[in-house]
Amino acid sequence: MDEITNVFAGLSQSVANAHPRNDSDYINPNDELLYCGVCHTPKQCRVPFRGNMYVQFCICSCEAKRIEAEREALHQQQLNAEICHLKSLSGMTRQQLSECNFEKYGVTADNEKPLKICRKYVDNFGIMLEKNQGLLFWGDVGTGKTFSAECIANALLDSGVPVVMTSFAKLLGRDKGFGVDEDFIAELNRAKLLIIDDLGAERNTDFALEKVYNIIDSRYSAGLPMILTTNLDLNEIQQCKDIRYQRVYERILEVCYPVKFEGKSHRKREAKDRFAEMRELFEA
Numbered sequence: 001m002d003e004i005t006n007v008f009a010g011l012s013q014s015v016a017n018a019h020p021r022n023d024s025d026y027i028n029p030n031d032e033l034l035y036c037g038v039c040h041t042p043k044q045c046r047v048p049f050r051g052n053m054y055v056q057f058c059i060c061s062c063e064a065k066r067i068e069a070e071r072e073a074l075h076q077q078q079l080n081a082e083i084c085h086l087k088s089l090s091g092m093t094r095q096q097l098s099e100c101n102f103e104k105y106g107v108t109a110d111n112e113k114p115l116k117i118c119r120k121y122v123d124n125f126g127i128m129l130e131k132n133q134g135l136l137f138w139g140d141v142g143t144g145k146t147f148s149a150e151c152i153a154n155a156l157l158d159s160g161v162p163v164v165m166t167s168f169a170k171l172l173g174r175d176k177g178f179g180v181d182e183d184f185i186a187e188l189n190r191a192k193l194l195i196i197d198d199l200g201a202e203r204n205t206d207f208a209l210e211k212v213y214n215i216i217d218s219r220y221s222a223g224l225p226m227i228l229t230t231n232l233d234l235n236e237i238q239q240c241k242d243i244r245y246q247r248v249y250e251r252i253l254e255v256c257y258p259v260k261f262e263g264k265s266h267r268k269r270e271a272k273d274r275f276a277e278m279r280e281l282f283e284a
């Protein structure tokens with residue numbers, strides 16, 4: 001045997017060693033090859049090599065399925081670890097991560113439309129990313145803007161998309177006294193989707209406005225989408241006369257599709273339920 005033939009025989013032997021013969025395996029009299037006693041597919045085959053036919057070991061069908069399942073389980077394990085890691089970087093609390101998802105979305109006549117948009121946004125996130133398309137959730141207090149944004153964040157995180165959720169107040173608080181934190185802004189842009197809660201709730205100083213502009217503009221320049229929530233009225237945003245705000249709002253309106261949240265405050269309803277529950281407890 002020359003060297004190549006040796007390697008060839010060695011390879012076949014290593015497959016045989018990796019998948020040893022089981023007691024139920026048998027030689028099929030039709031082709032005189034070894035068959036698996038479980039799935040009844042061959043564990044050997046004949047291959048031509050340099051003018052001769054050689055019997056080689058191969059993998060039977062049930063073994064191939066087992067290997068594939070093992071590979072899939074490993075892949076899933078790696079994906080889960082990656083998702084855990086992304087969640088730890090998302091800026092969301094444990095409660096936000098576990099309690100705000102589409103399965104728990106209480107549907108009312110008022111939020112049916114925004115819910116549909118949120119689901120479509122998630123389902124089409126590839127296109128949203130490509131087009132740098134974001135959303136602007138606007139409407140009165142307690143109408144579910146933050147909750148809906150959290151649902152989008154969780155749905156995307158669960159499919160392995162890096163999302164960071166924060167608020168303008170947090171971003172500005174973090175920056176106090178440290179000058180322009182370019183590194184931090186760059187860090188935010190590692191997220192495929194950035195969600196910033198409560199535009200307009202930050203202190204409206206020139207310093208804060210400049211920071212807000214920097215954050216939005218860097219996102220815009222990086223061609224990455226963002227979702228913003230705000231209590232500001234869309235008319236107010238569109239027709240703002242103050243040049244300092246206009247600069248910020250124009251950028252936002254260019255890349256964020258406005259979604260109106262209406263109806264009664266969920267928070268009021270929750271408070272009412274809580275009050276009723278406590279009255280029952282204290283006064284019964």
Ligand SMILES: Nc1ncnc2c1ncn2[C@@H]1O[C@H](COP(=O)(O)OP(=O)(O)OP(=O)(O)O)[C@@H](O)[C@H]1O
Nearest residue numbers: 104105106140141142143144145146147231266267
């Ligand atoms: N569709 C929903 N299903 C279940 N709970 C909801 C839903 N929408 C809102 N909530 C709950 O109602 C409360 C208020 O909602 P949320 O904080 O999202 O309102 P918001 O519009 O962001 O208010 P704000 O303008 O004050 O920031 C939260 O406790 C939230 O979890």
Ligand SMILES: [Mg+2]
Nearest residue numbers: 145146197229
């Ligand atoms: Mg909110």
Ligand SMILES: [Zn+2]
Nearest residue numbers: 036039060062
């Ligand atoms: Zn088999």
